[in-house]
Amino acid sequence: MTAPVARAVRRRVTVRGTVQGVGFRPFVHRLATDHALAGFVSNTASGVLIEVQGPPDEVARFCARLATEPPALASVTAVGFEDLPVSGADDVFSIRSTDRSPGRTLLPPDTATCADCLRELADPADRRHRHPFVTCTHCGPRFTIATGMPYDRAVTTMTGFPMCPACAREYGDPGDRRFHAQPVACPDCGPRLRLVPAAGSSVRPARNADALATARALLTAGRIVAVKGLGGYHLACDATDARAVGTLRTRKARGGKPFAVMCADLDTVRRIAAPSPAEQAALTSPRRPIVLLSRDARHDVLAPGVCPGSPHLGVMLPYTPVHTLLFGLPGDPPGPRVLVMTSGNRSGEPIVTDDDEALVRLAGLADAWLAHDRVIASPCDDSLLRVRADGTEQVLRRSRGYVPRPLRLPMAVRPALAVGGDLKNALCVGEGDQAWFGPHIGDMGDLTTLEAARRAEAQMRRLTGVGPELVAADRHPGYHSARWARRRAVGLPHRTPVLVQHHHAHIASAMAEHGLDGTAPVIGVAFDGTGYGDDGTVWGGEILLADYTGFRRFGHLTPAPLPGGDAGVANPCRLALARLWAAGMRWDPDLPCVAACAPEELLLLERQLTRGVATVATSSMGRLFDAVSSLVGVCHRAEYEAQAALELEAAASSAWAADTSAYDFGLVAGAFDPAPVLGALVADLRRGTPAGVLAARFHRGVARAVGEICRTARRDTGLTTVALSGGVFANALLEEECARLLADDGFAVLRHGEVPPNDGGLALGQLVVAAHGRQEG
Structure with a gap:
């Protein structure tokens, strides 16, 4: 007796995520053909729509493979299923044109040339031999050529290059890897x-x-x-x-x-x-950072x-x-x-x-x-990262290869724009449970950069469909980004920007990246060069007890004068002298930072500090690293941001394995005082201790001070999670030593991965704090 033939079923499948511009429709076509199913697949403004019809077992296998075998560049975030009545309209499986109904889909980042295209590029027998713009659905430009969504050739900067007959055949063939590859071209019809x-x-x-x-x-x-x-x-x-x-x-x-x-x-x-x-894996990844x-x-x-x-x-x-x-x-x-x-x-x-x-x-x-002659629709600088000893990556500049890939948020946010800070600026837009960083813009110091930020925001709105209802910005009253946010908020439902304290945003950024819902606070260690504090001084060596709704300043680096304000940062020798002055220590001529200054410079600086003229108090850990760099004779004048700290890290690296001792900070009433460290540094300097050893002992001393104050916070509050954020944690030695000591002491440690620890990740923190309705200051 023969088994009964199973009745056909029909199922609608909706796929969301990065599923356009990655060869998803031809993948679906091949999958449906493998299982002898009828139906169709189509791009929509929300992702990909599929209807399949055939034996129940084959439909089930097809649906299972959709999420487990997607194309290399695809990222499936959700798959929905709906059973439908069987239709007699389909007897084969077809690829339909794009449905332009309202919705949202995700655009993939630009991707490095794939191995198949590289083989064609080098093959004298291939028609794309030496073609400088060889590409397919597995590689090439996406974000930088897109001018709108859903992603189609008509809304890219390739629209001005009509396809030749050979490219058009590939573009229309579901069995070809260039099927609907929007940048497809060849020497006969492509850019020149x-x-x-x-x-x-x-x-x-x-x-x-x-x-x-x-x-x-x-x-x-x-x-x-x-x-x-x-x-x-x-x-x-x-x-x-x-x-x-x-x-x-x-x-x-x-x-x-x-x-x-x-x-x-x-x-x-x-x-x-x-x-x-x-x-090597990071270097050769499709992102090519x-x-x-x-x-x-x-x-x-x-x-x-x-x-x-x-x-x-x-x-x-x-x-x-x-x-x-x-x-x-x-x-x-x-x-x-x-x-x-x-x-x-x-x-x-x-x-x-x-x-x-x-x-x-x-x-x-x-x-x-x-x-x-192919127009660039969106500027996008190279991304930058380092690989930690444990193989994890820390992105320091998130741009090409990452943008506009979304980040999943641990909570829903209303449509919002966060404008970040004035240094290493990158915007972030969010809606629902997703956030999108824009590309790295840089330092908001002139009109050209502000104009670049405005263009980037407009492009992110076009590509994500997010229409902001509110704007979030840094509390610093002098930031160009905050002034732009005030202008941008005019006409929005929330007519004034939500202002978020700088270091709170850093910690919130780390929390959001790790998926914390904010129901429990964390101990936040926010170390950077500068951030506007609640008391009007410059913060940057902060221990915060924070969630998304607010924070309490639990501890901080003991303040010292910052002579000349931000302009003084270019002179680490002056920062060293200011730290010695604050600690009550003499400016003896044998100290490298004293010897680096002319007599008239020393006299002027002494008057500044004594009278409090053109100075502001700072608790910045970044400025302490600059000061120590000069004190031990490594860097006295900085030609670029963080030069003194980078060179101090280099010196410490050279002696890291040879010396494991550390300098002790003074810990009093929530403040950690570097005066004992400075005294020990000067004493060792006079003993002839090499600069590398001094630098290594200082790095370890900072890490041990972090561990000690976090233990105090745990004893007082019961909190056991520590978030490390701020530009100082781009320092590999310090970040890894802090994380090791804290983990050994039983803390859960949150470190940045895909979101930069520096101000390039600030906008994400602003976004999630603003979502909780917090208007700070």
Whole structure:
């Protein structure tokens, strides 16, 4: 007796998440064909809509595989099912055109060139051989070319490039990996490269393959080339050529700030650094961030000016076909294997994206421009991260490769915009249980950066569909971002911005990243360079008891005068003298920070401190690191942000394994006083103790003080979770030592991962605090 044939069933499936621009519809088509199902799949404004019909067992298997076998770039956040009446309308499975009804879907970030496209790029028999814009559904630009949603070619900057018949066939073939790959193109129909020499140059303009060959020859000859990438221009030069690196540093007024480099491949990376397996995985991931690596002095071929004084070297691998071709394919003339790749801008300005603007704003910096005619819709700088000893990642700049991937919030928020701070600015919009960071903008110091922030906010609204009802900002009355927030709030339902204390936002950011719902407070350790305090002074060495609704200041670093306010930060020697003065210690001539100052500078500073003129009290841990850096003779004048602290960390790294002792802070009534540390440092300095040992003892002393004050907070409150946040925790030695000591003492430790600990993550904290209706100050 034969088994009865199962009746057909029909099921509607809705898939939400990052499911457009990643090859999800052809994946669904192949899956349905595998199971001999009828029906259709369509993009919608909310994600992907599927209806399948066939035997119950096959429909069930199809639905199970949807969430477990998605395309590599897809991220499924929700799958919904609804049983429907069987229909006679479908006898095959088809891919339908996009449904443009209202809703929200997620756009994937830009992704590095995939292995399949790289093979085609290098294959002389392939029609895309040497095509600088080879891409497919598994790789290439998304965020930086999108001008609207749902994601379709008509709402990208590829709309001006009509497909040739061959590309159109691939685009319309569900079995091809370029099916509905919106940036699809080839040499016959795609964007074009061009090389534009600087005015007065003897170099001739060139196009396409000649443009690449000329650019490589210029780099080999020690010239500087502005290279247009996915999210903006880079300034590139040969990283092994000391003269070229020095010229770029001078032209860009870079001071001593380290340059990032791009290596041709992993073998080249191993010539300048010793990446761990986890660091290699980060370097080769589809995100292709800049990864901070320890330098390998045995094989280092870089010019000394690439990364002076830093314990780390920022390294990335090629992530566009243009980069790959710039290094050259087999048979090409040899060229540099390591390039400096620094943001194409003048100091303090946002990254340049527009071709005409690049010719003006980068004039005098570049000797030639390697440009192309695909418009960049959204500026997007390179992301930056470090890999911890345990293999976890700490993102320090969240931009290309991450934006606009959403973060899941532990609570629902009303539609809101958080504008972040004035340093390392990045915006954040949120609605429901999701938040979206915009790309890294930079320091809000001039009109060009403010305009970049306004454009970024408008683009995030277009791509996410979030229409803010309120705006959140920092409490600092002088911040450009806060003033912009006040203007932006006009006309919204909540007509004034919600102002959030700087360090509260840092701790709330760490809580939100770790999914805490805020029902229980945490002990928040917020260490950074500057933040406006509730008492009108500069905070930055804070121990807070915090949830999303508010905070209490449980402890802090003992304040000292900050001479000259923010302008004084460029002079760590003055910060050291101010700390000695606050501790009642003499300015003896044998101290390095005293010797670094001219007599008239010492006299002026003494008058400032004695009379309280042009000073403000600060509890900043970042400023204490600067002061100690000068006190031990490491850095007296800073040419870029955090230089003194970075060089102090480098010194400590050199002696970390050789010395395990620590200096003791004084802990009195909730304050931890560095006066005993300063006294011990001076005594050891006079004994001839090396600067590296002094720096290591200081780092360990800070970590032990954190552990001790957290124990006191636990005893008083019963709280057992500690959140570490603020820019000082970008210091790998300090962060890992604090986390180790706290974990050994039984605390649950929250450390940042995908959200930066510095002000680049501030907006997320502002967003969740504002969601709880807190109007601070």
